[in-house]
Amino acid sequence: MSRLLRRLRAWPITVKVPLMVVALMVAVSAVLSNQVLQRLAETQQRHLEELTGAYLDGLSASVVPHVLREDIWEIFDQLDRTRHGYVGVRAVHTLVASVQHRVLAASDPRLYPTQQAVPAALAGRFQDGVALVQDETAGRAFIRRALSYQDRPLGWIYAEIDIQSQLAERREVLLALVLTNAALTLLFAGCGYLVVRRMIRPIDTLAEHLHRGRDGRIEAIPQSKFGARHGEFGRLFRRYNALVRALDQKEALAARLAEEEKLASLGRLASGMAHEINNPLGGMFTAIDTIERHDDDPAVRRSSLGLLKRGLIGIRDVVRATLVTYKSGAADRALRPSDLDDLRVLVRQETARRGLTLGWYNALPPDLELPAGPIRQAALNLLLNACAASPNNGPVEFCAEVAEDALVIVVADRGPGLPEDVAAILQSDGRDGAPPAEGRGLGAWMVSHLVFGLDGQVRASPRERGGTRIEIRIPLAAKGVLRDVA
Amino acid sequence: MPRLVAAGAAPSHRSAVRSYDRRRFLSGLAGAGSLTLLPGRAWAEADEVRFGLTPVFLSSDLELLAQLRDYLSTALERPVSLVMRRTYQEITALLLSGQLDAAWICGYPFIQYRARLSLLAVPVWRGKPLYQSYLIVDQGRTAADILDLRGDIHAYSDPDSNSGYLVTQAALAEEGEESVAFFRKSFFTYSHRNVVRAVASGLAESGSVDGYVWEVMSEIEPALTGRTRVLRKSEWLGFPPVACAKGLAETPVAAAISAALTTMGDDPLGRAALDMLRLDGFAPGAPALFDGIAQKYDLVRSLG
Numbered sequence: 060m061s062r063l064l065r066r067l068r069a070w071p072i073t074v075k076v077p078l079m080v081v082a083l084m085v086a087v088s089a090v091l092s093n094q095v096l097q098r099l100a101e102t103q104q105r106h107l108e109e110l111t112g113a114y115l116d117g118l119s120a121s122v123v124p125h126v127l128r129e130d131i132w133e134i135f136d137q138l139d140r141t142r143h144g145y146v147g148v149r150a151v152h153t154l155v156a157s158v159q160h161r162v163l164a165a166s167d168p169r170l171y172p173t174q175q176a177v178p179a180a181l182a183g184r185f186q187d188g189v190a191l192v193q194d195e196t197a198g199r200a201f202i203r204r205a206l207s208y209q210d211r212p213l214g215w216i217y218a219e220i221d222i223q224s225q226l227a228e229r230r231e232v233l234l235a236l237v238l239t240n241a242a243l244t245l246l247f248a249g250c251g252y253l254v255v256r257r258m259i260r261p262i263d264t265l266a267e268h269l270h271r272g273r274d275g276r277i278e279a280i281p282q283s284k285f286g287a288r289h290g291e292f293g294r295l296f297r298r299y300n301a302l303v304r305a306l307d308q309k310e311a312l313a314a315r316l317a318e319e320e321k322l323a324s325l326g327r328l329a330s331g332m333a334h335e336i337n338n339p340l341g342g343m344f345t346a347i348d349t350i351e352r353h354d355d356d357p358a359v360r361r362s363s364l365g366l367l368k369r370g371l372i373g374i375r376d377v378v379r380a381t382l383v384t385y386k387s388g389a390a391d392r393a394l395r396p397s398d399l400d401d402l403r404v405l406v407r408q409e410t411a412r413r414g415l416t417l418g419w420y421n422a423l424p425p426d427l428e429l430p431a432g433p434i435r436q437a438a439l440n441l442l443l444n445a446c447a448a449s450p451n452n453g454p455v456e457f458c459a460e461v462a463e464d465a466l467v468i469v470v471a472d473r474g475p476g477l478p479e480d481v482a483a484i485l486q487s488d489g490r491d492g493a494p495p496a497e498g499r500g501l502g503a504w505m506v507s508h509l510v511f512g513l514d515g516q517v518r519a520s521p522r523e524r525g526g527t528r529i530e531i532r533i534p535l536a537a538k539g540v541l542r543d544v545a
Numbered sequence: 546m547p548r549l550v551a552a553g554a555a556p557s558h559r560s561a562v563r564s565y566d567r568r569r570f571l572s573g574l575a576g577a578g579s580l581t582l583l584p585g586r587a588w589a590e591a592d593e594v595r596f597g598l599t600p601v602f603l604s605s606d607l608e609l610l611a612q613l614r615d616y617l618s619t620a621l622e623r624p625v626s627l628v629m630r631r632t633y634q635e636i637t638a639l640l641l642s643g644q645l646d647a648a649w650i651c652g653y654p655f656i657q658y659r660a661r662l663s664l665l666a667v668p669v670w671r672g673k674p675l676y677q678s679y680l681i682v683d684q685g686r687t688a689a690d691i692l693d694l695r696g697d698i699h700a701y702s703d704p705d706s707n708s709g710y711l712v713t714q715a716a717l718a719e720e721g722e723e724s725v726a727f728f729r730k731s732f733f734t735y736s737h738r739n740v741v742r743a744v745a746s747g748l749a750e751s752g753s754v755d756g757y758v759w760e761v762m763s764e765i766e767p768a769l770t771g772r773t774r775v776l777r778k779s780e781w782l783g784f785p786p787v788a789c790a791k792g793l794a795e796t797p798v799a800a801a802i803s804a805a806l807t808t809m810g811d812d813p814l815g816r817a818a819l820d821m822l823r824l825d826g827f828a829p830g831a832p833a834l835f836d837g838i839a840q841k842y843d844l845v846r847s848l849g
Contacts, residue, residue, distance in 0.1 A: 132734045169747035
């Protein structure tokens with residue numbers, strides 16, 4: 060039942076309103092038809108009673124003298140002559156019986172033989188002194204009248220009246236009512252459908268545009284579709300278009316902010332890389348100078364070459380990490396433990412500059428069926444944010460492991476805590492489709508968006524004794540391909 | 546056997562009727578001394594002839610009555626009033642009391658009151674002044690004899706009808722039966738046609754009817770008679786006659802009525818009436834025609 064109701068509720072309003080009109084019309088017409096037929100039946104009953112009363116009055120007056128004499132011929136003659144003599148009363152059978160309900164004479168003596176008892180099938184119809192009984196199935200009415208003379212009972216008159224014509228009239232009225240009501244119902248339903256269809260056409264237009272918006276192609280409703288429309292729908296359309304324009308502007312702003320963030324990240328990366336390369340470069344030049352000056356000292360040469368080698372290894376690590384992070388195709392590759400370990404190199408410059416202690420725990424298995432790109436991006440963002448938030452010489456902790464069929468990455472710092480609006484963006488599960496308008500929390504929005512794309516969750520919580528703990532939890536059965544990396 | 550066909554004698558009678566006038570009629574009436582016999586009639590003041598009819602034939606046919614009245618008025622050159630009553634007894638009483646100049650009665654009352662009635666004319670049907678009584682039953686009934694009708698509801702025509710009562714009473718008497726005990730119930734319809742209706746409708750299981758009426762009805766209303774079957778036909782008996790009170794028998798009016806009836810077939814109006822009655826004509830007749838009825842009357846009377 061409730062399922063049916065749910066289905067009915069799901070029907071379009073263009074169907075529901077005409078159906079309600081039809082249901083209403085059917086209900087109204089049923090009530091009216093019932094009333095009309097009831098009144099007609101009452102009127103017919105009254106007319107029948109009046110007509111049969113007059114018929115029996117006339118018949119009684121004419122047969123009483125013959126009943127007194129038990130003159131069965133004269134009784135029969137009267138019944139036979141008056142059978143068709145009354146307008147409006149079609150007597151099928153009439154009979155006159157004695158007080159003891161024995162037939163004196165009947166219009167059809169073969170059916171009701173003289174001196175026989177009135178059949179129970181006829182006499183039994185008149186229970187509790189009822190004088191008129193209708194049998195609509197047989198199309199007959201049965202009437203009975205007591206005969207008396209000088210207040211002494213003489214006998215009874217029974218009559219069987221054909222009421223087919225009255226019943227036919229009732230059937231015709233019913234048919235006319237049904238046909239008229241059906242025609243009116245159909246007409247009103249059709250009109251209702253057209254009117255409702257026309258009324259909700261603007262809603263269709265609006266719904267169509269909103270539906271397109273789900274696919275990221277939100278568009279304003281062209282002026283041609285609502286023209287000079289005033290009233291509710293005109294206002295609605297104009298407000299919708301204003302909303303679309305505002306969204307367009309917000310998206311453009313977000314795109315620009317994202318681009319600026321990207322450039323800023325690139326700058327930071329380039330700066331970090333330059334620093335990472337510059338540091339060993341100073342030592343390497345010193346080593347080269349030392350080799351040039353002490354070329355003949357094998358110990359110094361070996362020491363300088365070792366310094367050169369370590370410097371080059373450091374440079375190679377930085378370049379490799381950068382290549383691994385940003386080279387094309389890395390996004391869809393399965394996540395390996397080294398993908399996260401490489402992040403240490405990328406944040407080393409920041410940790411070194413601020414004197415931060417990076418606590419690192421990476422317990423990932425060799426291959427996880429999760430895309431490496433977005434996870435690295437999210438983890439890097441969190442690490443950079445944690446480094447930025449931590450006080451100088453403070454600790455930053457990183458932990459990655461698989462727990463309860465999910466990849467869990469935790470980044471914690473001892474900073475002043477996450478602002479509420481940024482925390483909200485971070486934990487929005489990507490529901491907030493557009494990036495923050497003012498650039499604040501853009502990194503948090505990107506992390507949230509990336510994790511949501513993998514059906515994951517982000518939870519931020521303050522730590523005891525200060526700081527923030529951010530946890531990413533991505534189910535291992537998550538989507539294998541990142542849908543939208545913004 | 547009387548001469549049955551009156552047509553041959555018609556011209557002389559007809560001229561006698563035509564020459565009949567009021568003065569002669571009154572003088573003849575006075576000469577017969579009828580005034581003393583008929584206290585209810587003032588002939589000197591009455592121009593009208595009163596002719597009684599019993600329901601012996603199809604009395605409901607108004608056109609036939611009109612034809613008959615027109616013919617008699619023309620033939621008698623006087624207005625004629627046709628007097629009808631429901632029963633034979635009423636007409637007989639009117640006739641005997643002198644309130645009717647003549648009446649078409651049944652052979653049974655004619656025999657009952659033969660001392661006080663005179664025969665004026667007898668109808669001729671199928672060449673004879675005779676007819677039969679029929680005992681009729683439902684068409685589908687298998688009864689073969691009158692004794693098979695024991696326990697019936699029986700319809701008689703009239704207690705003073707020969708064919709519609711006396712003949713059946715006599716037949717039962719001949720069988721040693723008494724009608725009251727023989728039939729479960731009996732009733733009178735006061736019309737031969739109604740006897741046929743009663744049996745045809747099933748109201749009565751058997752009926753006694755004038756054979757002439759049944760035969761004429763079988764031509765006019767075959768659907769009605771077709772629902773009945775003649776179980777028994779009586780012997781030929783004298784046809785219901787036209788009679789007058791004995792005291793008027795010798796009066797000119799009686800002679801004129803007799804002449805008018807016996808010459809009826811010569812006149813177009815009379816012929817038309819006869820055709821409607823399916824009769825050949827009227828004959829002067831003789832009381833001996835009704836001897837058969839008299840025997841039945843005596844038989845029934847003898848049994849109480």
